Amino acid sequence: MQGSDKGNLAGLNGEHLRVGIVRARFNDSVTAGLREACVAELTALGVPPDHIRSVDVPGALEVPVALQAMAASGDYDALVALGCIIRGETYHFELVANESGAGVTRVSLDSRLPIANAILTVENPMQAEARIEEKGRDAARVAVEMALLLKELK
Template sequence: MQGADKGQARELDGKGLRIGIVQARFNQAVTDRLAQTCLEELLAHGVERRHVRHVTVPGALEVPVALQAMAESEHFEALIALGCIIRGETYHFELVANESGAGVSRVSLDYRLPIANAILTVENEAQAWARAEDKGRDAARVALEMAKLLEELS
């Protein structure tokens, strides 16, 4: 098949890309670390600091509506969702995890805009800290790769 992707990652060149980040403040120490490593990775791949819009919201359930507002602005090539949901003793964990994830996916599909979902869903704080740095960097790379892919497909 001519022009097939063949499973190779795209060059992560963020030059000229405008990226929106929505960070939940709940479990803020963890989400601050996610945001820090995400921003560092974006900058390392050529995204200019002035082309990154970083906003915070109270918690993971509020992330999708902020993403939607960013998507409606038509100002961004990709968005990033950051949050941390730690399992508690009630069903609330499942509700927040499922609904925030569904909301992020819906915004992405409705606006045909890549959104890297780095809302951690973990059993305890130790798991959150073990994942924070890598997931922040991963989110940045996913956003850049998907922005380039959609650019190619347009």
């Protein structure tokens, strides 16, 4: 989200929302921090802690299938994808980044459920560490905003 958009979020109220989070364990210190920031922001936006469910998967490529299962349950108003892909010396970075991103988008469109994609794609661990707090909180705000919008559009 752009900085100028953040002022419009003051009225977000997630008190009646249920949010699912799928976190990739690969690059655990980064993704644990993303989840912590995301959950803190969800609760700050009024989402009750017992309406937030977080599950872990091995890596970013496994995130879409867990999102798909959560979406199919009908138990959630929005989902959040958390992960961290750090560029290496091989093509694997591009493969994982592209396929996980496409999978998240496909699940969202197929299920008509908003998914905030906070799977970081960075050049190095320092870039990942610098983005943990902001991206975790942004994902929470996107999930709440989009869930409320889709409820309004029904």
